[in-house]
Amino acid sequence: MKITRVETFLVPPRWLFCRVETDEGVTGWGEPVVEGRAELVRTAVDVLAEYLLGQDPLRIQDHWQVLTKGGFYRGGPVLSSAVAGLDQALWDIAGKTYGAPVHALLGGPVRDRVRVYAWVGGDEPAELTDQIGEQVEAGFTAVKMNGAGRVGPAATMAETAAVVARVAAARDVLGPDRDVAVDFHGRFTAANARRVLNELAPLHPLFVEEPVLPEQNHLLAGLVGASPVPLATGERLYSRAEFLAPLTAGIAVAQPDLSHAGGISEVHRIASLAETYGAHLAPHCPLGPIALAASLQVAFATPNFLIQEQSRGIHYNKDADLLSYVVDPEPFRFVDGHASRGTAPGLGVSVDEAAVRAADRAGHAWRNPVWRHPDGSFAEW
Incomplete structure (x- = not known):
């Protein structure tokens, strides 16, 4: 062949x-x-x-x-x-x-279902509780939210309090038996993160994601040592070599993206590396059905897997959905916040080739927004 x-x-x-x-x-x-x-x-x-x-x-x-x-x-x-x-x-x-x-080719399954979480926003918190309530009604046992929108280099008391208030509102809806993960999105300085992490600890986040920018991962050890909140990072890391320093620093959760970090081959190895540090795998995936299908195959075969991101309902997907380009939606039917292990060969998803070719004729030119602070200087998005 x-x-x-x-x-x-x-x-x-x-x-x-x-x-x-x-x-x-x-x-x-x-x-x-x-x-x-x-x-x-x-x-x-x-x-x-x-x-x-x-x-x-x-x-x-x-x-x-x-x-x-x-x-x-x-x-x-x-x-x-x-x-x-x-x-x-x-x-x-x-x-x-x-x-x-694919999970059979990776050594066979270690679980029958994979826990997934839903994304509920957080940049603008006005509708946050309603969004979380909808996900709870849909059966999800975990959500992820942004900790804040634009954050100043030296966060004010009001900005810090707003982060805590958002997560507290989420916890009120979720109760003690469901989880909330909080994404700092690299928007916080290390000093801001250190201050907020301690205030979030009583709310028991599942993890806090990207507490600092990836180019500042040398500061992670200090944050790990200063806070009881589990820290996660990895969506902007692309190899085992790049994960080594954060794992050595003591992150609790590695978040490689199957569409960024070398695919199934490398993420499977990253998971093994994380296991040697006592860290869990929670693949980043705010993308489409093929990326999610690949992520799930790895999750079924990974002992130290924690939870899987998925993009249904995420704010980026206004023009399409996970199901827009697949023939059979069954692999992405989540029951009680979990995806069931399938037996279909390969990635386990049937792509609607006609829909893909038609969509390609329109294409897209998506760009992330550019944010600025009130003084006009660049702000992390």
Whole structure:
């Protein structure tokens, strides 16, 4: 079996899909994308496809080595995301070839269902309690919210109090038996984070995500030592090497993204690395159905898995939904806040190719907003 074609599809709301075709009629799908930079990743996929054409798709690990290390300049979000989507597609082909789901090829399942959480906002808290109430009614046992919108470099007492008030409002709706995760989104300085984390501790967050920017991960050890709140990070880290320092610093939760951090192959290894540090895996995934399907396959085969992000209802998805590009919605039917383990081969999701091709004709040019402080200076989004 040989790879004969690699295609990419720029589909709303802000996703990029790839399709890898073989001469035996087996095809695989992946989701290689950097949100806001999808066109750049599309070009990177085209360049990497030059190597894959004519190759045996089942030599996944060998291809991963060449795609990630075959160039003198390596890594970074664009290249790592391009590799991630291609890697997903190759695992999809392998599962379909062997007639097994990817989690079986990773050593077999360690659980029968995967806990997922819903995103409920937080930048603007006015509708927060209603949004959480809706997710509780839908059966979710955990939600994630942004801790704040724009935050000043030296947060005022009012800004700090507002963060705590938002999480307290969430806790009131959730009660003691459900969880709330709080995303700082790299918007907080280390000093701001240290102050707020201690005030959040009595509200028992499941974790606080990206307490500082990834380029400031050398400060994580100090935050871990100063707060009882579990810390999480990883959506903007792209390899085992980049996760080593945060894990050594003592983060409780590693959050690699299956569409950014080298795909199934690398995230499975990141999970093993995290396990040696007593940390859990909670893959980042505010993306589309292929990325989520890949994430779930890893989750079913990962002993130290904690919880899975998913994008149904997330504010980015105004023009499409997880189900917009799939034939069968069953893999994404969440019961009591969990996704059940399926037996379909490969990634376990049937992509609606006609819908994808039609959407690609419209495409998208999604960009994240640019925020500024009241004095006109740049603010982290």
